[in-house]
Amino acid sequence: MSPASSRSSNASPSAKMRRPYKVAEAIKSWIVEQGLQPGDKLPPEPELMALFGMSKGTIRETTRVLEAQGLIVTRTGPKGGAFINAVSEPMASSLLSNYFFFNKLSTKDVYQLRRLLEPELAASLAGNVSEQNLAELEANLEKYSQPARDAEDERKQHIDSLQFHIILAELAGNELLGFIIRFMVRMLTDLTVYRRLYEPHNHELWEQGFRHQKDLIEALREGRSADARASCKNTWK
Numbered sequence: 001m002s003p004a005s006s007r008s009s010n011a012s013p014s015a016k017m018r019r020p021y022k023v024a025e026a027i028k029s030w031i032v033e034q035g036l037q038p039g040d041k042l043p044p045e046p047e048l049m050a051l052f053g054m055s056k057g058t059i060r061e062t063t064r065v066l067e068a069q070g071l072i073v074t075r076t077g078p079k080g081g082a083f084i085n086a087v088s089e090p091m092a093s094s095l096l097s098n099y100f101f102f103n104k105l106s107t108k109d110v111y112q113l114r115r116l117l118e119p120e121l122a123a124s125l126a127g128n129v130s131e132q133n134l135a136e137l138e139a140n141l142e143k144y145s146q147p148a149r150d151a152e153d154e155r156k157q158h159i160d161s162l163q164f165h166i167i168l169a170e171l172a173g174n175e176l177l178g179f180i181i182r183f184m185v186r187m188l189t190d191l192t193v194y195r196r197l198y199e200p201h202n203h204e205l206w207e208q209g210f211r212h213q214k215d216l217i218e219a220l221r222e223g224r225s226a227d228a229r230a231s232c233k234n235t236w237k
Contacts, residue, residue, distance in 0.1 A: 007176050020061040023052055027062065028233060029069065033082060038086040042072065070095075093183050097190070107191055110184050115233060118165065119183055122174055122216060122232040126193065127223025133171060137217050144210065148205050162189050164213055 027042075030051070048059045063082055066072045073082070094174065102173040114118065140163055148154035162185045172178035216231035218224075 019054075019058055020065050023054055023058060023062040024065045024069070026052055027066065030153040038084050040084045042082040042084065044081065061149055062091075089179065089182070093186055094177070096183060097187065100187070104193075105187065105190060110191075114181070114184055117177065118168070119229040119232040121168060121177060121181065122220070123225040123229040125168070125171055126220050126228040129171060129220045129234055133167070134217060134221055137164060137167055137213075139212070140167060141213055141217070144206070150184055154206070159189055159212070161209060 021030035027048070036042075042058035043051065045056060045059055048054075049056060054062070063072065063074065066082075067074060070091045071085060072176070073085045074082050074084045122227055140160065143160040144157035148157050165185050169178045170183070212235040214230050216228055216235065219231055
């Protein structure tokens with residue numbers, strides 16, 4: 001497909017989309033067609049203007065759009081220009097978090113999705129986790145092995161307990177599943193930090209969560225998929 005055909009197919013879906021965003025979509029399609037990879041340099045402005053039939057001002061604004069999206073980085077100097085960039089997970093999470101910033105996302109919303117995804121992840125990992133990774137989970141568990149002393153300590157312990165689930169997500173072997181679970185953990189961490197969600201002090205909740213995570217580690221070690229799934233579901237009750 002030629003740049004011109006990319007332009008026609010990508011520029012028309014939404015009449016409300018501003019021109020630089022339309023051109024950005026066309027450039028992304030062109031990057032895929034050309035097989036370009038992170039670190040490769042985009043053509044200079046005059047070539048982009050000719051390829052996409054746009055003015056210098058539109059191409060420059062399009063470059064700013066792509067840079068804000070994390071898809072390119074610009075460098076100055078004799079060897080400067082616009083270079084293709086692989087979007088980092090922190091940036092992707094940050095952009096996605098911005099979408100939910102004013103949408104009043106609640107812990108209930110996040111837990112509802114986690115109860116569907118994470119137990120199946122745990123079941124798939126049973127018997128397939130190295131002793132090194134199990135030791136990492138156990139070391140994380142030790143951070144909250146004693147009841148919290150006060151509300152602030154409880155908040156810290158809750159954040160530490162969420163790290164337990166990030167470790168599980170990193171073992172997923174499925175980049176999309178791992179990203180979704182890690183993103184949800186980060187959302188819960190933000191909710192914990194910015195809103196005082198876990199007061200008053202709840203010793204029973206700590207004890208149940210700690211026990212279920214401990215049971216989960218043993219189920220993973222012994223390859224008991226059904227028990228791993230059940231322990232993970234109980235962790236989020």
